Every structure is written in C-alpha cells, then in structure tokens.
Amino acid sequence: MSIKQFFAALALGVSLSVSASIKVDAPAPDFTLMNTQGEAVSLSDYQGKYVVLEWTNHECPYVVKHYNSDNMQGLQRKYAEQDVVWLSIISSAQGKQGYVTAEQADELTASRNAAPKHVLFDTSGEVGKKYSAKTTPHMYIIDPAGQLRYAGGIDSIKSANPADIPKAENFVDVGLSALLAGNDIEKKLTPPYGCSIKYQS
Numbered sequence: 001m002s003i004k005q006f007f008a009a010l011a012l013g014v015s016l017s018v019s020a021s022i023k024v025d026a027p028a029p030d031f032t033l034m035n036t037q038g039e040a041v042s043l044s045d046y047q048g049k050y051v052v053l054e055w056t057n058h059e060c061p062y063v064v065k066h067y068n069s070d071n072m073q074g075l076q077r078k079y080a081e082q083d084v085v086w087l088s089i090i091s092s093a094q095g096k097q098g099y100v101t102a103e104q105a106d107e108l109t110a111s112r113n114a115a116p117k118h119v120l121f122d123t124s125g126e127v128g129k130k131y132s133a134k135t136t137p138h139m140y141i142i143d144p145a146g147q148l149r150y151a152g153g154i155d156s157i158k159s160a161n162p163a164d165i166p167k168a169e170n171f172v173d174v175g176l177s178a179l180l181a182g183n184d185i186e187k188k189l190t191p192p193y194g195c196s197i198k199y200q201s
Contacts, residue, residue, distance in 0.1 A: 057098030152190030
C-alpha cells in the first residue's frame with residue numbers, strides 16, 4: 001500500500017465513524033425502551049427489517065419545520081408501506097424542552113398525522129448517548145442484518161425554513177430507496193442539524 005492509499009483508507013475510516021462507540025457499516029447497538037403504551041420495545045425485535053431511528057423534540061423549530069410541512073410524516077407513511085419500521089425516540093429529560101408524557105406523545109402523533117411504528121422514551125439519555133445522537137432531528141438507518149447503514153441529518157439544507165425542503169437532498173429518502181433497491185448508500189454519514197438534544201446531563 002502506498003502512502004497515498006494509506007491516508008485515503010485512514011480518511012475513509014474516520015469518515016465512517018459517528019463516534020468511538022458507533023460506526024456506520026458496523027452492528028447497531030441494541031436497546032430496549034418503553035413505548036407510549038408502557039410496552040418494552042427492543043431494536044432486536046425487528047431483526048430482518050429495515051429500521052429508521054428518528055430523534056425528535058416537538059418544540060424544536062427544526063423538528064417543527066419537518067412536521068408542519070408533512071415532510072417527516074410523509075417519509076414515515078411512504079416507508080411503512082414498504083415494511084420499514086420507524087422508531088421515533090424522545091431523549092428529552094423530564095423538565096426540559098421536548099419532554100412529554102405518553103398521553104401527550106400519542107396526542108402529538110394523532111394531531112400531526114404521524115406514522116411511526118412506536119414513539120419511545122429515553123428519558124435517561126442512555127440510548128441517545130449510545131448512538132451519539134446530538135440533534136433533533138438526528139436520523140439513523142439500520143438494515144435487516146442489524147448493521148447501521150446511515151447516520152446524520154435528514155437532508156442537506158441546515159435551516160428551520162420549510163421553504164428549503166423541496167430544494168434539499170433528503171438523505172433518509174435517498175438512502176432507504178437505495179437500500180431497498182439493493183444498492184449501497186452513497187452518503188453514509190452526514191452532519192446532523194437541529195436543536196441540541198436536551199439530555200439529563
């Protein structure tokens with residue numbers, strides 16, 4: 001291997017690392033969280049299916065952008081029809097922005113015509129930190145073998161303006177379309193944007 005090839009390989013390795021604990025094209029950490037019905041839901045329950053993880057905070061202007069425009073729900077509905085499991089995760093700690101009760105979460109889902117498979121509560125922040133989730137939204141795609149295939153922003157324009165949605169490249173839509181067609185994702189790791197997740201500490 002030449003020096004040039006070595007540094008190219010090194011750069012590739014760095015680019016595919018979300019953090020020291022989680023990497024793209026490596027096993028996604030399993031977890032178990034409670035849904036709005038008080039049921040335990042594990043990532044491993046959906047082995048054999050594509051799974052999207054969406055970190056969310058309904059009070060964040062960037063999340064509002066994607067929900068008031070029906071962009072996020074449109075993706076949820078589109079891929080539910082293709083047997084993709086969508087898990088919305090709330091890591092806001094009690095007393096902080098974005099924290100909701102189970103009843104409030106269900107009300108939000110209904111009022112926004114959202115279609116996640118489950119809304120999950122990560123009040124301790126343990127799962128969010130395990131995934132190095134930094135913003136709302138922060139998006140992840142996991143394949144049927146349990147491999148993390150995408151991590152990053154929902155799209156390519158970092159703004160809270162809904163008018164930017166049609167102009168942006170939707171990384172989640174493009175990534176899922178590629179995987180479901182039997183292809184690889186070209187942009188596997190992108191910078192997330194949005195509000196910082198309101199962790200407990």
